[in-house]
Amino acid sequence: MIEFLIALFVFLFAHMLPQIGDLRGKIIARTSRKAYIIGYSVLSTLLLIWMISAALRAPRTILYAADPLTVRISMGLMLMAIILFVMGALRPNSLSVSFRRDRGHQNSNPGILALVRHPIIVAFALWAFAHILVNGELANILLFGIMLAFALLGIARLNKTKPQKLSAADYARVKQREAGSWGQRLRRAGDRQLAIELVIGIALYIVILHAHGPIIGVDPLAYL
Template sequence: MIEFVLSIVVFLAAHVLPRKLALRERLIPVIGRPAYMVLYSGLSLGLLVWIISAAARGPYIELWSFAVWQAWVPIAVMPVASILFFAGSLVPNPLSVGFRKGDANRIPSALGVLSRHPILWAFGLWALSHIPPNGDLISVLLFGSFAFFALMGSFGFDKRMQRLMGREAWLSAVSGAGAVPFIRVRGLKTASVLIGGSLGLIIYMGFMHGAHLWLIGADPVALVR
């Protein structure tokens, strides 16, 4: 249990301290944005592997017993999370976590549909939806920590962008990019949303038809039969 808690703390610190200490702003001019993204993604992936392996070695302490309805929660929520993640990855997003930053003064209309934090929303929905069918202490701490990280990340990015852009400029920018996904529908026909959303649904179906069992060791479809 100590190793698991430590892995969570290190993971959260690795995603909070670079912003607090402005390490990102210092390193990107030196090594370039692509190199920084590769290194940071590698670090995040390595820490995530550590968390999962530490969780697997931890003790099983049941908090509630399993019921079939609990397995339906991630099955119902994950299509939305998948669309948000993959579509959000394709849309330039200078306001939050993203693979394409873009210009803060030119917010794509698609971003208004997805929300200004589509990847964080995807991460949070994934984490929250996996709590009900995993009623043991380590799973609740694992998914709860990730959900908290996503929630605090959205507030953190909003505060950071207000500081960098100025409050008036930030308010003007976010007027076209809401906090809640899919509130605005005018950008639904943009290529990024259609392609990313389709890819997200394909990946979701792959997980439902064997990929989840192969990668995670649990078959979500078998749980609801």
């Protein structure tokens, strides 16, 4: 349990540190935005792997067990999470986490952003919640519960800070993608790229689902 708590602390600290004294901006100024995103993504992934592996090695204190129903719900949530992640990763997004720079085409080609402002973070929250449903061990509940809280707090923080980094004109322009009724936003989201992203997301989900057992040691398909 001590290793898990250390890994959890390091993971959370690594995600708070870039905001202290605008460290993120200083690193980007010395390198580049692309280099920062790649480096930070690699670091986050490694820390996440360490944290999950430490949780798997922690003493087993089981509070509840998975069953076929919760596994099916979890699998459905994970399908949504992976599709959302792919769609969010492939669209520039001035109001949230993004892997692509905004070139001024967010309104004409918003995709999922017309429906969900923070697709990558929502995907992260769905991932955490899906794993809480089927992981009744205390260490795993702590792990994924904190990850869920971390995602929700991240959404609140981005809603406050991201608009401040845009001019009034740019913010009004980006907000237009969310304007109108749900039907209008749905039509605005639909394009050929969205269909491609959907296919990629489903394919990635299938790969992850079948790799989960060999890599993580738990096969969701065994519960079905």
